[in-house]
Amino acid sequence: MHQDGLHVEGVALADVAARFGTPCYVYSRAALTAAYAAYRDALQAHGLADRSLICYAVKANSNLAILNVFARLGAGFDIVSGGELARVLAAGGAADKIVFSGVGKSRAEMRAALEAGIHCFNVESASELDQLSEVAGAVGRRAPVSLRVNPDVDAKTHPYISTGLKTAKFGVAFGDAFELYRRAAALPHIAVKGIDCHIGSQLLDPAPAAEAADKVLALVDRLAAAGIALEHIDLGGGMGIQYHADEPAPAASDYLAPMLEKLAARREKLVFEPGRSLVGNAGLLLTRVEVLKSGAEKHFAVVDAAMNDLMRPALYDAWHDIVRVGACPPAKRNPGQTESDTATGTAAGTPMSYEIVGPVCESGDFLGHDRQLALKEGDLLAILSAGAYGMSMASNYNTRPRAAEVMIDGDAVHLIRRREEIPQLFALESLLP
């Protein structure tokens, strides 16, 4: 059954490319399920699973089929817009397991979330609290609220995805939170439910999250002493994943342990908001080499995926391992990903250092620098660990249709988003009269 080259679960990537074309995002249902189970098992190990809600952060990858896989596993959802609310409901997610984060919720979004009956609004400013109270009054409801506090800890990650420093736009300054809770508790259309924090993304060191938990718990106790008892504590997401074969990420159980140890003795319910760690290693971007060319100093492999498909390299100078489909991958780490005997793989070119670049007219349009690969035109490449902040950040820059997305489930392949067609890209535009 196994042919040459790289497989995801029981399916050869070469077959996926033949059927659905490239560029194409490929996800493994088994890997999604395993990542969720790892998070849940880490909670279980501390006796916390029964009073915890794992709210998948939708912005990491918002495809309906992926949301539906998590909904079936019992997950809640962390949303940041009315659009994501609509997606979660369309995917079968439970409204009462949704938390709504974000620094700039519109009144229309607040109303939609109130009418849907979400679990909690994570409020990030005094003004938002007032606006939410007003909107809730107008629709005749009380808005369940937690305040997102900014614990001022250094998450030691890329500055664009570090959110817990006091210079960040996110959350309520730690020193202002107590007073704001008192105000919230006095507002007629607000029901104070919890507290939350989220200090950043792609965190590999558990210490900052544990430090943030300490600060949050101290505030919870201070509030309780003042008569404001919180029902839940939300410690956000941020757990990092492996992007580089030589740089393993900690297991969920190890990363979460220092934080969970602090929670085991408490009585509040817990909420977590993992995004990247549930989907990142469960997806890859399949692309084909269009052109090999040599410049004055470098060799380029121009592939049919580009920065509009996967923005992370251009935006964060992020690393993704890139392997030739048909060749041995450098490491087997995506749980759903297996390799078969490569003896029958198609003959490779000469190994050399390539710049892996897309066709977009920007020098920042690269997917990988200095990759030692043996390539020929027409080869398929897999850009690994692309399940998070890949398709969800994709655009139509250069009027490029967004990629197809497929989900592998055992030996089955499901198309979960058709490739966009060019007329769709300008269907909403009009000529002047």
Ligand SMILES: *Cc1c(COP(=O)(O)O)cnc(C)c1O
């Ligand atoms: C983005 C985000 C998350 C998810 O972060 P990951 O690093 O993907 O786990 C969780 N909570 C909030 C408020 C976010 O903005």
